Amino acid sequence: MRLKNKSELLLETLKYVLAFTAVAVIGAALISFQGAAPGEAYAAILQGICGSASAIGNTIRWITPCIFTGIAATVAFRSGVMNLGIEGQLYVGAFAATLVGLYAELPGWLLPLACLLAGSLSGLLFALIPAVIKLVFRIDEMITTLMLNYVALWVTEYFTKIVKGASANNNSKAMATPVIQESAELTTLVPRTNASTGIFIALLLVAVVFVIYRFTKVGYEMKQVGENLRFARVGGVRTTRMFISIFLLSGFIAGLCGAVEILGVYGKFTPSFANNIGWDGIMISMIAKNSPVGVALASMLWGALKAGALQMERVTSTNRLTVELIQAMFVLFVTIDYRRLWGKWKDRQPRKRTAGKGKEGGIC
Amino acid sequence: MDTILELRGVTKRFGSLVANREIDLTVKKGTIHAVVGENGAGKSTLMNIISGVHRLDDGEIFLEGKPVNFRSPTEASKAGIGMVHQEFMLFPELTILDNIMMGYERTGKLGLLDRRQVRAEVEELLRTYNFNIPLDELAREQPVAMLQQIEIVKILYRGANILIFDEPTSVLTPAGVEGLFRAMRFLVSKGKTILFITHKLKEVLQVADEITVLKEGAVVGHTTPAETSEEQMASMMVGRNVMLKANKLKKDRGRPILQVTDLQARNDNGIVKLKHVNLTVHAGEIVGIAGVAGSGQVELVQCLYGLRAPESGAILLDGDDITRASCREHRCKGIGLVPQDRMADGCNRAAPIWENCIMGYHIAHGFRSKWLIDRGEAETFAQRVVDEFSVKASSLNEPISSLSGGNVQKAIVGREFLQENKLLIMEDPTRGIDIGAIEFIWKKIEELAASGVAVLLVSQELNEVMEVSDRIEVIYDGQLYDGGLHGELTEAQIGLLMTGGVEDAAEK
Numbered sequence: 001m002r003l004k005n006k007s008e009l010l011l012e013t014l015k016y017v018l019a020f021t022a023v024a025v026i027g028a029a030l031i032s033f034q035g036a037a038p039g040e041a042y043a044a045i046l047q048g049i050c051g052s053a054s055a056i057g058n059t060i061r062w063i064t065p066c067i068f069t070g071i072a073a074t075v076a077f078r079s080g081v082m083n084l085g086i087e088g089q090l091y092v093g094a095f096a097a098t099l100v101g102l103y104a105e106l107p108g109w110l111l112p113l114a115c116l117l118a119g120s121l122s123g124l125l126f127a128l129i130p131a132v133i134k135l136v137f138r139i140d141e142m143i144t145t146l147m148l149n150y151v152a153l154w155v156t157e158y159f160t161k162i163v164k165g166a167s168a169n170n171n172s173k174a175m176a177t178p179v180i181q182e183s184a185e186l187t188t189l190v191p192r193t194n195a196s197t198g199i200f201i202a203l204l205l206v207a208v209v210f211v212i213y214r215f216t217k218v219g220y221e222m223k224q225v226g227e228n229l230r231f232a233r234v235g236g237v238r239t240t241r242m243f244i245s246i247f248l249l250s251g252f253i254a255g256l257c258g259a260v261e262i263l264g265v266y267g268k269f270t271p272s273f274a275n276n277i278g279w280d281g282i283m284i285s286m287i288a289k290n291s292p293v294g295v296a297l298a299s300m301l302w303g304a305l306k307a308g309a310l311q312m313e314r315v316t317s318t319n320r321l322t323v324e325l326i327q328a329m330f331v332l333f334v335t336i337d338y339r340r341l342w343g344k345w346k347d348r349q350p351r352k353r354t355a356g357k358g359k360e361g362g363i364c
Numbered sequence: 365m366d367t368i369l370e371l372r373g374v375t376k377r378f379g380s381l382v383a384n385r386e387i388d389l390t391v392k393k394g395t396i397h398a399v400v401g402e403n404g405a406g407k408s409t410l411m412n413i414i415s416g417v418h419r420l421d422d423g424e425i426f427l428e429g430k431p432v433n434f435r436s437p438t439e440a441s442k443a444g445i446g447m448v449h450q451e452f453m454l455f456p457e458l459t460i461l462d463n464i465m466m467g468y469e470r471t472g473k474l475g476l477l478d479r480r481q482v483r484a485e486v487e488e489l490l491r492t493y494n495f496n497i498p499l500d501e502l503a504r505e506q507p508v509a510m511l512q513q514i515e516i517v518k519i520l521y522r523g524a525n526i527l528i529f530d531e532p533t534s535v536l537t538p539a540g541v542e543g544l545f546r547a548m549r550f551l552v553s554k555g556k557t558i559l560f561i562t563h564k565l566k567e568v569l570q571v572a573d574e575i576t577v578l579k580e581g582a583v584v585g586h587t588t589p590a591e592t593s594e595e596q597m598a599s600m601m602v603g604r605n606v607m608l609k610a611n612k613l614k615k616d617r618g619r620p621i622l623q624v625t626d627l628q629a630r631n632d633n634g635i636v637k638l639k640h641v642n643l644t645v646h647a648g649e650i651v652g653i654a655g656v657a658g659s660g661q662v663e664l665v666q667c668l669y670g671l672r673a674p675e676s677g678a679i680l681l682d683g684d685d686i687t688r689a690s691c692r693e694h695r696c697k698g699i700g701l702v703p704q705d706r707m708a709d710g711c712n713r714a715a716p717i718w719e720n721c722i723m724g725y726h727i728a729h730g731f732r733s734k735w736l737i738d739r740g741e742a743e744t745f746a747q748r749v750v751d752e753f754s755v756k757a758s759s760l761n762e763p764i765s766s767l768s769g770g771n772v773q774k775a776i777v778g779r780e781f782l783q784e785n786k787l788l789i790m791e792d793p794t795r796g797i798d799i800g801a802i803e804f805i806w807k808k809i810e811e812l813a814a815s816g817v818a819v820l821l822v823s824q825e826l827n828e829v830m831e832v833s834d835r836i837e838v839i840y841d842g843q844l845y846d847g848g849l850h851g852e853l854t855e856a857q858i859g860l861l862m863t864g865g866v867e868d869a870a871e872k
Contacts, residue, residue, distance in 0.1 A: 215736050217726055222722065228712040233671075234703055235723035238404035 003147075011339075027326040036316040048311020049304045055311065057193025061265060063303030064195075067088035067202040068257030070280020070288065070295035070302075075157045076250040077282075078213075078223065078290040079226035085130060085145030086254040087278025088152030089123040095156040095257025096122035097262045098269040101180030102163070111184045123255015124248045126152065128142070128191055131247040135240065141247070149278075157271035176270040186264040196264030209292040222246060254278065261335060283331045302327065367429075368393040368557050369414070369526060374423035376409055383409040385582040386423065391526070391574075396548055396558045398568045401578030402601055402770075402798030407561045410578070411528050414559070415447045416440030437602055437680045446519025447528040450796075452511045456504035461486060462517045463503050478751065489520050494550055509540040516547065520556075527551065528559045533567055534796065537656045538826070538859050545571045563601075563798060565594045577601055598799060611807065612850065613814045615834070619646030619682075621787050621818035622668070627677035629663050637663040639842040641677070645787065647777040650819040652833025653844075654826050656862050661822045662704075665791055668820070669701050670694045673715060682786060695728045700780035704791035704822075706769075715767040717757055720764045721746035721779050728783055728869040745782070753778030754804065770801035795827060806832055826855060826862070838862055 048060050058116035066228035069086050076083035097119035106114055163177045186196040213219040224232040225242050233239045257277070266273060284302055288294030309323030376384040386404045391397045401407050412418045414425065416434030427443055430496070437447075453461050465482045472478035483499065489498060495513055503514065508564050512532060519527060533541045548558055548571060562568060568575055569589045577585040577600045585600045622625040627641040637660040639714040645651045655661055666672035668679060670691045679687045681697055689697070703709035711720045714833055722742045731738040746760050753774045757767060764772055777793060790809070794802040813819050823829050829836055829847075838848030838861040845861050847853055853861075 135393055215739075217731075217735060217737050220719065220722075220726065220737050224712055224715065224719070227714045228708075230709045231712045231723065234669075234701060234709045236692040236727040238690070238692055 013298050015338055016334065018338075021335050022329045023274050023326050026329060027322065030322050030325065031318050034318050034322070036318045039314050041076035041316050041318050044312040044315045045305070045308030047315075048308035051311075053190055054193050054224060055307065057190030057195035057305050058310070059307040060195035060199050061193060061303075062306040063299050064202050064264065065200045065261055065277045066204060066284055066299035066303045066306075067199075067296055068253060068260065069278050069343050070251045070284035070299050071202075071205055071281075071292060072253035072257065072278075073281040073285035074288065074290045074292060074295050075209065075222075075253065076246060077226070077263060077285055079222045079242070079246045080229065081099065081226075081246045081250065082140075082142040083130075083145055083250045084142055084282070085148050085152075085278075086250070086257075086281050087093055087274060087276065088145070089126045089251045089254035090148035090258040090260070090261075091152040091156045092126040093119035093123035094258030094262045094274070095269050096178060096255070097259035098177050099163070101184035101263065102178060102220075108183070111181065112186060112263055114255060114262055115180075119259025119262070120256035123258065124252040126255070127247050127251020128244075131244050135244070153272060156269070157309055160269055165248065176268045179222055179268045180262065184263060185267060186260065194265040196260070198264040199260050201256070202261060203296070205256075206292050207297045211293065212257065241301045254281075259280075283328070286331055287334050366393045367391065368427070370426040371410075371414075372424045372426070372535060374410070374413060374425065375421050376406075376413055376418060376419050382414065382581050384420075385580075387581075387583055388579075389576055391557060391581065393557055394552055394555055395573040396552055396560055396571055397574045397576065398560045398562060398572035399576050399578060400562060400565065400568055400597060400601060401515065402563060402640075402800060405578040405601070405798070406581040407578055408530065409581075411530060411559065411561055413445065413526055414440070414526075415445055426730065441522050441524070444523055444525035445528070446522055447530065448512065448515045448519060449531060450530045450532075450534065451646075452515055454503045454511060454514060456502070460497060460503055460506070460514055461499040462847070463514060464499075464521050468522055486521055489517055490855065493517075493520065493554065495547070506522050509543060511534055512536070512540075512544065513547070516551075524556075526557045526559065528561070530561050531563075531796070532560070533562065533564060537863070539863065541567070551720065554814070565597050568597070569594065601799060602669065611810065612834075613810045615814050617649050617834075618816060620644050621647050621682050622820065623678075623680040624668070625678050625680075627664075627667060627679065628675040629667050629672060630675060631663055637842050638674070641842070641844055643837065643844060645818040645820050647786075647818050648813055648816050649872075650813045650821055650832055650834045652821045652823065652829035652836050652847075653839055653861055654823070654829040654836060654847060654858055655839035657824050659839045659862075661791070661824075661839055663842075664839070665701070665704075665789055665822055668789055692727060694756045695724050698786035700724070700726070700783055700785040700788045702780050702788070702790040702793050703775055704795070706773055706776055711764050711772060714763060716761045717750070717755075717764050717767070718743055718746035718760040721749045721775060723779065725779065725783055749775055749778035749782060751809070752782065765778030770797035773797050774801060774804070777808065780806060781812055785817060786791070787820065788812065789820045789822070791822045792820070792824060794823075794825065802828075826858060830855060830858065 024215070031038045031041045049053055049057050050280055069090065072086050073083070097115040100115045100118040101111070104111060104114055126148070130141045130148060133139050135142045135145050157175075160175055160177055164175065185216065188195065189195040190198070213223065221237045221242060223234060224235070225237060225239060229239060261274070262269060280302060284295055284298045287298040305323055305327055309320040312318055313320035367390050369389075371387055371389040374384055374387040375382065387410060399407050399410065409418060413420050416437045416439050419435070432443060434443070458466070461479070461483060464486055470478045470481040471487070472481065484500065489495075491736040495517055497510065497513055497517060505510065506514070516527070532544055536544060548560070550780065553556060560572060572589055574588045575589065575592065575597070576583055577587070577597060579601055587597075589646075622643070622645040624641055624643040627638055631637045641664065643651070653661060653664070663672060667674045670686070670689050670693065673688060677687070678685060683748065684697065686694060686697060707713060714780065722737075722745055725745055726737060726742070731741045743760055749755065750757055750760065753769050755767065755775045755778065757771065764775065767775070773793070780788060793809070794805055809819060809821070813834075821829065821832055834850050836850070836853070836858065838845045838847040838858060840862060847858050847861060
């Protein structure tokens with residue numbers, strides 16, 4: 001987000017405040033429709049976000065994956081790579097991390113490190129497939145990544161069964177791998193919550209990506225490729241190499257996210273555990289307009305709402321999906337091009353103004 | 365003669381910029397009225413106001429004596445005002461007839477499309493106005509001159525009485541221009557009125573009945589071809605005397621820098637576009653390539669810059685084989701390119717000026733650090749581009765899209781000129797920019813060559829090639845023909861070579 005001057009900053013802030021107010025009002029209507037008091041529900045959400053130490057821990061737990069997937073999406077979209085396969089790359093990464101966490105015998109901090117590496121590298125390799133398909137067969141990555149999400153989902157489920165061996169029962173709801181070695185797990189930050197040191201990895205990632213875009217040649221080229229590919233190629237940027245690198249980087253981050261989820265939260269791989277966190281990342285990067293710092297901020301809001309929604313469901317009769325609905329609407333409100341809307345509206349005005357002037361003239 | 369269109373005190377602002385300032389304009393029925401001015405003088409804005417694209421902020425427009433205020437192009441079109449845009453707005457995959465009726469279809473019973481009715485009406489138009497257009501062929505198969513005729517018929521079909529032509533000759537060959545002017549005169553003789561926007565003064569003198577000159581958004585003069593001359597108009601437009609002649613410097617021709625032998629290449633559709641091309645450009649020499657659009661210039665430049673792999677032949681840069689090198693290697697070896705399409709290839713309109721100014725430089729020249737972009741260094745270079753090429757910009761952080769076309773082009777040219785290249789390839793470097801900027805860029809090309817750089821100038825503007833080049837090559841149908849040294853052949857002789865009249869020209 002390059003903000004040129006104060007008025008622009010004001011306009012941007014106004015936009016987010018407006019969107020937030022709008023969804024708060026719509027949310028209130030939805031909640032009262034379900035027979036609960038909106039005030040109570042909102043209080044419960046707030047309680048769930050920061051009402052207690054464990055609430056804060058939970059909020060941190062949800063912010064963490066939002067940052068990862070948000071950054072994965074940002075890196076890709078900012079350079080015009082439509083990687084919709086973050087969810088799939090995340091599953092593959094999570095599964096690989098689980099395997100290493102189960103079977104590798106490494107001392108001390110080497111084990112979690114190996115798990116994280118295995119996760120991110122698997123995510124990277126899984127992203128290589130659509131990248132190669134695009135370059136060799138010219139098939140749009142939007143389609144291939146979308147389809148490969150299903151491949152990742154079902155293949156990891158299948159392998160979960162293999163890992164469990166003969167004892168696997170067919171009830172896929174209860175199916176999961178054994179729990180990974182304790183020494184592989186990330187340190188818990190807030191006792192009895194799932195907030196882990198993963199948040200630090202996430203924040204470090206934000207910082208690294210920020211620095212890349214702001215200060216490095218690679219970052220400069222990544223931006224130009226996304227904004228005008230032909231310009232970048234004529235300028236001497238290796239666009240094909242750039243395309244692959246960005247794809248792999250995005251997959252790497254998505255895989256890392258999967259690994260952190262396993263090491264920091266779940267401790268074992270359960271098929272379909274991710275619950276659309278990959279898609280959340282895409283929405284977050286839209287809200288953040290592909291800015292790394294924006295992703296961190298948007299993830300805070302997003303993760304907080306997620307944590308709050310769970311609490312709301314516990315204490316009121318409101319379905320937690322209401323919050324997801326509200327989140328989706330927030331994205332819609334934020335992505336509206338208000339400037340153009342304003343311009344259109346203003347375009348209609350001069351006619352009235354000149355008409356008004358005419359009248360004044362008449363009176364004089 | 366009756367006045368058909370009258371503007372009084374028309375003002376249009378975009379933010380703090382006043383694009384049109386209290387413009388008075390009277391257009392008489394049945395005349396060709398030329399509106400001339402530099403790019404950025406407000407011609408296009410004015411025409412967009414007349415044709416309903418923009419709303420005016422102040423002032424009044426009278427159409428046949430009645431005040432009008434169009435809210436959209438559709439309203440203007442209903443009132444009989446149509447515009448032939450610079451970029452054609454046609455659907456390539458539709459037939460010409462379908463293109464003409466698009467948006468103004470006739471329907472019969474049950475609301476079904478009545479193509480017969482449309483065809484009858486269009487054929488009537490073609491007869492009346494003397495056009496010869498194959499209605500059932502696809503638009504994409506037509507040459508440019510034909511596309512323009514289709515656009516004209518399209519707005520006639522919509523019932524236009526006032527036709528606005530926006531820089532109509534920029535895409536045409538000399539013969540095409542003649543044809544267009546004949547058509548324009550014929551339209552006027554049938555009672556239509558034409559508003560003709562251009563910055564080519566020769567053409568204005570040739571075809572216009574009345575001339576209005578714009579400068580910085582305001583009318584600075586009104587005249588007729590009989591009362592004025594090219595020089596007089598030019599000085600009105602820029603407010604000083606401009607000689608549209610390149611000031612040739614004395615140069616020493618050095619060693620051969622670019623050597624192309626027997627180059628062959630196909631375009632994306634597999635059609636052979638370059639046939640046995642041989643070309644040498646020496647250090648300190650400007651070689652100009654003249655030719656009608658589509659003769660193979662695009663493919664030649666792509667091959668020379670690593671954007672297209674040639675089928676056979678060799679390209680040497682200073683003795684180095686670069687036939688199959690990538691764009692990046694071309695840059696690193698010291699080749700610069702000013703691309704034809706400045707918005708698509710030449711700049712990133714979303715990015716600030718400084719980011720646009722360092723593209724390529726960050727690879728070929730680099731900064732102190734191998735990985736980092738040194739903001740200070742980057743801005744120093746960008747500032748040099750802006751200063752030495754007098755780009756009118758308020759800040760290096762402004763997006764480049766906030767500049768006018770001429771200033772964008774100056775920034776691109778500056779970026780490529782200041783990179784200490786051995787060879788500079790330029791495609792239409794002065795396309796669609798104002799006289800002041802053209803003069804400036806020509807001067808810079810001369811200076812660059814005089815400093816020992818080899819320059820290859822590919823331009824569809826014959827005048828440009830003839831004025832600027834030390835040596836001229838003419839491309840026709842993928843082959844190069846010798847166009848002589850500077851001033852050796854006349855415009856007519858080169859024009860003949862451009863259209864395939866090889867033998868005739870050789871005889872002379």
